[in-house]
Structures are given as structure tokens and as C-alpha cells.
Amino acid sequence: MPGMMVDSFGRVVTGLRIALTPRCNLNCIYCHHEGETKPNGEISDEMVVSVARAAAELGVRSLKFTGGEPLLRCGLAGLIAQMPQDLDISLTTNGIFLAEQAGPLAKAGLDRVNVSLDSLRPQTYRAITGGREGDLEKVLAGIDAARAADLAPIKLNVVVLKENEAEISDLIDFCREKGLILQLIELLDLRHQGLSGDIDAIERRLAARADRVRVREMHRRKKYFLDGAEVEVVRPMDNTEFCANCTRLRVTSDGKIKPCLLRSDNLVEIGTCDCERIMELLQEANARREPYFGKTRIINSEVR
Numbered sequence: 001m002p003g004m005m006v007d008s009f010g011r012v013v014t015g016l017r018i019a020l021t022p023r024c025n026l027n028c029i030y031c032h033h034e035g036e037t038k039p040n041g042e043i044s045d046e047m048v049v050s051v052a053r054a055a056a057e058l059g060v061r062s063l064k065f066t067g068g069e070p071l072l073r074c075g076l077a078g079l080i081a082q083m084p085q086d087l088d089i090s091l092t093t094n095g096i097f098l099a100e101q102a103g104p105l106a107k108a109g110l111d112r113v114n115v116s117l118d119s120l121r122p123q124t125y126r127a128i129t130g131g132r133e134g135d136l137e138k139v140l141a142g143i144d145a146a147r148a149a150d151l152a153p154i155k156l157n158v159v160v161l162k163e164n165e166a167e168i169s170d171l172i173d174f175c176r177e178k179g180l181i182l183q184l185i186e187l188l189d190l191r192h193q194g195l196s197g198d199i200d201a202i203e204r205r206l207a208a209r210a211d212r213v214r215v216r217e218m219h220r221r222k223k224y225f226l227d228g229a230e231v232e233v234v235r236p237m238d239n240t241e242f243c244a245n246c247t248r249l250r251v252t253s254d255g256k257i258k259p260c261l262l263r264s265d266n267l268v269e270i271g272t273c274d275c276e277r278i279m280e281l282l283q284e285a286n287a288r289r290e291p292y293f294g295k296t297r298i299i300n301s302e303v304r
Contacts, residue, residue, distance in 0.1 A: 002057055002058055002059075002279060003058075003059070004058060004059030005058050005059060005060075005249075005282065005283060005286040006286075007286050007287065007289040007290070008287070008290070009244070009289075009290065009291060011244070011245070011246060011247065011289065012059070012247060013058070013059070013060060013247060013248065013249050013282075013286055013289075014059065014060060014061045014062060014247045015060065015061070015062045015063075015064065015247050015248045015249075016051070016052070016055045016060050016062070016063050016064070016248065016249050016250070016251065017034075017063075017064045017065075017066050017248060017249075017250045017251070018043070018048060018051065018052070018063065018064070018065055018066070018250075018251040019034050019036065019043075019065075019066045019067055019068065019070075019250070019251065019252055019253040020042075020043065020048070020065050020066070020067060020068070020070045020073045020076070020079075020253065021042055021067050021068040021069070021070065021072055021073050021253050022036060022039040022042070022067070022068045022253045022254075023067065023068045023069065023072050024067055024068040024069040024072070024094070025069055025072065025094070025096060025097075025133045026069070026094050026096070026129040026130055026133055026134055027129070027130030027131065027133075028094075028116075028118075028128060028129050028130060029127075029128055029130065029161075029193075029195060030128075030159050030161065030187055030188075030189075030193075030195055032188050032261075033068075034066055034067075034250065034252070034253075034261070035250070035252075035258060035260075035261040035262065035263075035264065036252050036253060036254075037264055039252060039253045039254040040254045041254045041255070042253055042254065043251070043252075043253055043254060043255045044255075044273075045075070045078075045079050045082075046273045047255055047270060047273050048079060049079070049082045049083070050272075050273040050274070050275050050278055051251055051270065051278055051282075052083050052084055052087065053084055053275050054275045054276075054278035054279045054282060055249075055282060056084040056086060056087055057275070057279060058279055058282055058283070060087070060249075061086075061087065061088060062087065062088040062089075062090065063083065063087045063088070063089050063090070064089075064090045064091065064092060064114075065080075065089075065090070065091045065092070066091075066092045067092075067093075067253070068253060069093060069094055069096075069097075070091055070092070070093060071091075071093050071096075071097040071098065071101055072097075076101070076105065077101070077104045077105055077107070077108040078108070080105060080108040080109050080110050081108040081109055083109060085109070088111050088112075089109055089110050089111050090110070090111055090112045090113060090114065091105070091110060091112075091113050091114070092113070092114040092115075092116065092157065093113060093114070093115060093116070093142075094115070094116050094129070094139065095115040095116065095117065095138070095139035095142035095143060096133070096135060096138045096139060096142065097138075097142070098113070098115065098139070098141075098142025098143070098145055098146055099138065099141040099142045099144075099145040100145075102142065102145035102146045102148070102149040102151060103145065103148075103149045105149070105151070106149035106150065106151055110151060111151070112151050112152055112153055112154065112155075113146050113151045113154055113155075114154075114155040114156075114157050114183070115139065115142065115143055115146070115154065115155070115156055115157065116157045116158075116159075117139055117143075117156050117157070117158065118158050118159055118161065118163075118164050119136075119163065119164045119167055120136070120167060120170055120171065120174060121136075121167065122136045122137075124163055124164060124167075125139075127163065128161065128163055128164070143156075143178065143180070147178065147179070152179075153180075153181050154178075154179075154180045154181070155180065155181045155182075155183050155232075156171070156174075156175055156180045156181070156182050156183065157183050157185060158171055158182065158183065158184055158185065159185045159186075159187055160184055160185065160186060160187060160196065160197040160198075160199045160202060161187065161195050161196065161197050162195060162196070162197050163195075163197075164197065165197030165198060165202060168184070168202055172226060172229050172231060173229075175229055175230070175231075176226075176227070176228050176229035181230045181231075181232060182229065182230065182231045182232065183231075183232045183233075183234055184199065184202065184203075184231060184232070184233050184234065185234045186199050186233075186234060186235040186236060186237055187237075188236060188237065188261075188262075189237075199233070199235065202233075203222070203233055206224040206226070206231055206233070207224065209224075209226050210224040210225055210226055211225045211226060211227065212225050213225070216232070217245065220239075220241040220242060220244075220245050221233060221234055221235075236261075236293075237293075238293055239293055240291065240293050240294035242293065243291035243292050243293045243294065244291050244294075246260075246289075246291070249282065249285055249286065249289075251270070252267070255269070255270045255271070256268060256269050256270065257270060257281060257282060257284075257285035258285075259285050259286070259288045259289040260289065260290075260292050261292075262292045263292065266285075266288040268281050268284050268285040268288070
């Protein structure tokens with residue numbers, strides 16, 4: 001049995017994100033396209049399956065499908081059904097097509113979903129998502145369908161923007177009512193557009209209201225518990241602890257292993273569906289990993 005992937009900074013790779021397509025039906029104002037620049041083609045089903053199996057052999061425990069919008073991928077349920085059974089399979093989606101697909105995906109083996117929903121106000125939601133395709137009612141129906149299919153825990157991804165920071169309390173109430181986990185995500189403002197909301201002020205208010213606070217091992221994320229609601233704050237920018245505790249590798253939509261979201265100069269081309277060779281390439285990509293925001297001491301214990 002091959003060993004686990006541990007980089008030179010002591011970080012163990014336990015998660016893999018695979019972008020199934022660069023295509024998306026929305027055009028969100030903050031989208032970083034999973035760090036991809038000019039993808040060339042779309043990764044094949046055979047390569048996705050081979051990568052997942054190779055990763056599982058190397059100790060990866062969780063697999064997340066992303067995009068673009070992964071629900072645009074034809075035959076997605078059939079692809080998920082081919083994944084190794086010992087992996088936790090999740091998917092990040094904008095939720096527009098989730099109402100129709102939640103049930104079949106759950107039957108195929110999907111365990112849980114993250115749904116991106118940056119506003120509960122139709123006009124604001126449409127402005128953030130780039131126009132007519134941003135149909136809030138379809139997303140809400142998709143969330144209900146995911147709940148009915150037991151794709152849990154369902155996490156609601158909210159990028160904190162100037163447009164939505166006044167809605168945080170409403171989003172907390174919504175997640176409490178629906179039994180969702182709210183993830184407040186600091187904007188990766190790679191184009192310096194000045195879109196970010198005041199996440200510092202929001203987190204101070206959360207800390208003041210919280211019944212208790214827990215710090216997760218992954219990325220040292222703080223999770224606030226507020227009268228039955230769970231709110232997790234994800235802060236990657238200039239965060240040495242976030243990088244020091246990174247446990248992920250990524251695969252781009254055109255079949256390259258990407259050791260870091262914020263870098264494109266250390267990609268590893270896959271170019272094969274041979275499982276043993278892919279294991280070697282994953283190890284090579286792991287050797288290229290280093291904390292983007294500084295080289296700091298690794299903290300592995302969970303603080304409660």
C-alpha cells in the first residue's frame with residue numbers, strides 16, 4: 001500500500017478538488033475560476049475516475065467536484081457512481097440545476113453539497129451573478145431538493161461583498177431555519193476590484209454573539225455557534241495559518257494537477273489514465289506544494 005502524500009512542510013494531503021468543466025451558466029462578479037487561466041478542453045470521464053482511484057490509494061479521503069458549474073457536466077450521476085466507495089464525495093454548485101439532479105446524484109453516491117448563494121434578495125442576487133440566468137427561486141428549490149435527498153451537511157457558501165454584508169443576519173436566520181451550515185468566505189480579490197465587504201467587522205459581531213467558538217484543523221477556520229446556527233469563516237488572504245494547514249490538491253478542468261489555487265507556475269500535466277503513473281504525478285505535484293502566504297509552523301490539533 002503506497003504511503004500518504006506529505007509535503008516538505010509536514011502537510012498531509014487528504015482532499016482533492018476536481019474541476020469537471022470550465023463552463024458556467026452564471027458570471028459572478030468575484031469568480032476566480034478555480035485559479036484556471038485559458039483551460040484547453042475538458043477532462044475525460046476516464047481520467048476523472050483514474051485520478052480519483054489514484055488519489056484514494058495515496059490516502060485522500062475526500063473528493064470535491066467543482067467547475068465552472070459541475071451540474072453542466074453530462075452524465076454526472078454515472079461518473080459519481082464510478083468513484084471509490086471509501087471517498088467522501090461532495091460537490092460545489094450554484095444550485096440553479098440542483099432541484100432536478102439532487103435525487104439522482106444522491107442515489108449515485110454523492111454525499112453532500114455546497115451551494116453558492118450570495119444573497120436572498122432577487123435583485124442583489126441577479127446583480128452578483130451577472131444577469132438573467134441568476135434565478136434565486138431555482139436555487140432555493142435546489143436547496144430544498146438537496147435536503148430531501150439527504151445530501152447533508154449542506155453548506156451555504158457566501159462570499160462577503162459590499163453588496164451583501166447587510167444581509168449576514170438574514171442569511172444566518174435562513175441557515176438556522178433550513179438546517180444548513182453558513183460559510184462566510186473572504187473575497188479573493190485577485191483583480192483588485194474593491195468588492196470585498198468588511199469581514200473583520202462581521203467576525204467581531206459573530207464573536208460577540210456566539211454561544212461558543214471552535215477552530216477547525218483545516219485551515220484553522222473559526223466556526224461560531226449562535227443559537228442553533230453554525231457559521232464558519234473562511235479567510236485565505238494573507239493568512240499564513242490557512243496555508244500552513246492546507247490539505248488539498250486540485251485538478252483543473254483540462255487535466256492538470258494544481259498544487260495551489262493562487263499559483264499557475266507549478267502545474268503537473270496528467271496526460272494519461274494509467275493509475276500507477278497518475279499516482280507518481282500526484283506525488284510530484286505534492287512535492288511542489290508550499291504555503292503561498294509564508295512558511296509557518298504546522299498546527300495539527302483542533303482547538304475547541
